[in-house]
Amino acid sequence: MKNQELAAIFAQMADVLEIQGANEFRVRSYRKIVRVLEDLPDDVETLAGDGRLEDVPGVGEGTAKKIREYLETGKIEAHQELVSQVRPETLELLNLSGVGPKTVGLLAGKLGVTSIEKLHAALDRGEIGKLPGMGEKKIENIRKALDLYSAARGRALLGWARDLADDIVGELRDRIELTEIEPAGSLRRWRETVGDLDILAVPAPRKGVDGVETARGAVKAFSSLPQFAEVLSAGETKASARTPDGFQVDLRVVPSESFGAALQYFTGSKAHNVRLRSIAQSKGLKLSEYGLFDGDRAIAGTDEEGVYEALGLPWITPELREDRGEIEAALSGKMPDLVTxxxxxxxxxxxxxxxxxxxxxxxxxxxxxxxxxxxxxxxxxxxxxxxxxxxxxxxxxxxxxxxxxxxxxxxxxxxxxxxxxxxxxxxxxxxxxxxxxxxxxxxxxxxxxxxxxxxxxxxxxxxxxxxxxxxxxxxxxxxxxxxxxxxxxxxxxxxxxxxxxxxxxxxxxxxxxxxxxxxxxxxxxxxxxxxxxxxxxxxxxxxxxxxxxxxxxxxxxxxxxxxxxxxxxxxxxxxxxxxxxxx
DNA sequence: GCCGTTTTCGGCCCGACTGTTTTCAGTCG
The missing domain is CATH 3.20.20.140 (Metal-dependent hydrolases)
Structure with a gap:
């Protein structure tokens, strides 16, 4: 599938354009193409062959031409032209968490900071604080992001991450009443390594307390867990924190009627979800993390089984959700009898x-x-x-x-x-x-x-x-x-x-x-x-x-x-x- | 750059969160 390769190319084009301060709607259009390509159920090569590229939402004349160019020559002239205008070390700055294209553009434009090394130097000289929008906290966050990046933290081993997840879930259960709590993501699929941890929770309803307040309580409890060295953000329904090893854990508080859909969505894999969405599409339905919808009406979403059932599938165990034939097996009633x-x-x-x-x-x-x-x-x-x-x-x-x-x-x-x-x-x-x-x-x-x-x-x-x-x-x-x-x-x-x-x-x-x-x-x-x-x-x-x-x-x-x-x-x-x- | 029973220009958009602001820009998943 060339879809992912093309998505990466358009993402890079968007990055460069944004760093250069190009028209934001043009940038947004590229970003949309990236999203669409990443989630596209069909192979672009097939679509191009059938002359149906322009049928893809977000793909117009210009993009279709670029895609065809890539399929024929293996490269896109406009992409190479753009990338040649920015030094590769500058694009590397985007890897710093909290630093996006706007900040990179600002740093490069005003201070000539075009690499990680130069960023270190500019920080030491105290130049960053003179830039508009660069307050004390922002600078502190950039320092932290640099530390983290230089530590080159990779993915964590599954066993370690599972122990951490068990600790966090157990501790949260001790502190607040929850009707549901479940780690999602690659951890739930038992992938051998885990990049970060997504935990979904539904707080138990309490008499005389509204939903907003119980959600807030869950976020607060999560943010104060002893497993974390640092809380990155904590809002009404979502919080992110980091362990002393630099491993990120996110909590998402979801309403009970969306729990199944959210669990399905955040468990992935991306490829598996693309397939599910295409099945939903073919039935005239729409699948998102909020539920499975027929028009505006939710027809499933409370639990995962219901989501799969409404799509005409048996529930598929998370370990198989990699789009390695599990959808076909489910459709034909030939799911394996897995060892436990x-x-x-x-x-x-x-x-x-x-x-x-x-x-x-x-x-x-x-x-x-x-x-x-x-x-x-x-x-x-x-x-x-x-x-x-x-x-x-x-x-x-x-x-x-x-x-x-x-x-x-x-x-x-x-x-x-x-x-x-x-x-x-x-x-x-x-x-x-x-x-x-x-x-x-x-x-x-x-x-x-x-x-x-x-x-x-x-x-x-x-x-x-x-x-x-x-x-x-x-x-x-x-x-x-x-x-x-x-x-x-x-x-x-x-x-x-x-x-x-x-x-x-x-x-x-x-x-x-x-x-x-x-x-x-x-x-x-x-x-x-x-x-x-x-x-x-x-x-x-x-x-x-x-x-x-x-x-x-x-x-x-x-x-x-x-x-x-x-x-x-x-x-x-x-x-x-x-x-x-x-x- | 895309899109249009608002058709060839003028509006597009995902929602949550932080931080620097005093109404919003930037980042992230």
Missing amino acids: IKDIRCDLQSHSTFSDGSCSITEMAGFARSHGYDYYAVTDHSQSLKIANGMTPDRFLMQMQEIDGLNAKSEGFRILKGIEVDILPDGSLDMPDDVLAKADVVLASIHSNFKQSEEEMTERILKAARSPLVNIIAHPTGRLIVSREGYSVNVGRLIEECAATGTALEINSHQARLDLNDVNARRAMEAGVMLSLGTDAHHPDDFAMMPLGVSVARRAWCAPRHILNTFSCESFLEFCSRKRARR
Whole structure:
């Protein structure tokens, strides 16, 4: 879809025009085109092909010509001309929160401030305050925005953001009466990272107090929460605040009759909402965050189910709302039967003091059991991983003995003898075959020589997958979310090999890994590869990250039958021995 | 720059919030 590319181009044109002080209605017209393009259900290429570009509201002769130019040549002359008049460092100033095109135009025009660096200098010289409209607070806000920008805060990890959301929701519930409160946005869709947090709330009606007053009360309670270092704004129905880490949280107080529509709208994704709006459109209805309307009459909006139902759809679980086929599946009544946390009977990757875990097997097992599991796998590292106190063959044999002893004493719960064996640079395994053969389950993974070429790395992992002793390839790409790219492995070829050899792929459920990710996990599932969830627990608390792994499986459209952790202990062991029997 | 049972000029617009103003400009999602 070229829609988003074109939207970005027109947005940049609008920015430059506005910085230059062009006619505001011309700027507004460009902004409208950006909005329309971003939300457009149809592909501009198709529309252009059909000669229907001008039918799109906001697209007139000039814009249609520019769009066609882009589709034909890959660029727009007028855009390049505009951008060439402004230095790229100047456009960067727009990234500062609270600084828009007007301010940038003012700074550049009056003071020659055309970059972040020059802005710092001008602030230090006290020049900014001499400009019209630049008071003390405004300058203070620019200083803060600069600090925040230089800290280059990225998106937060899902697990961290969920804990924060739980804290905030819990605390708000303690302080005020609420009939509804729900975090929306990418957090509700369980995306692996979250940019900011949108919380929707409906305050409980109180006798003798009007709606405006209860909304105000909610905003006030939110603004005074201890989780925040700073309140950015607080009005009648909306407030924004920031945690000490610079993570932004918004509260929106909505009327109960709009709650469902608002929840739907703010949950997104954008692409999913575009599709829903186009369905509404085709039925002659209008969908917004206030409700689903037939003319002026709201026909749904109190709850999400009602909104989807009025559009002729079953309610779609937030994890699937990415426009990756869920609308089609819903329309044809073929929604997947997704795995849930209740289906999970075990954790398939954990560590103990035998390598780099912080607790004994007894302690970890006690916790796994209290978690409601039927079994769990101890999978400590192998010897080459010195930094993690990896096990020699002898120590692994000792560990297996200890586990046998523990199992003999316990009923209704089993500890599996497992290992996370290193895949050495040449693809061989860091433990003799005859020792590995004694284990219940073998995970293999890479912890060294990350820099190998894609060819070498892929061959290295494929070799491990072909070993009849390896049941699961753990954290298959090695990526660490926001902090490390994965090693270059051809995931497509790995999936083929795993399908052919009966090897499972892990969805490592640690919040910093979530590896495989949703897209690759779905490819694997569709290729018939079994998936395995493991929190990589190094401490009992880490078991709590299992819902994150489940969410990846759900975003990958997995049913319980695709996930090894839903198997009984016997069935799981049978899965492992089936591959070994091929030897 | 777009748009028009207000058609070729003259009006367009999203609502909430802050901050610098004294009625409004700028930013943001």
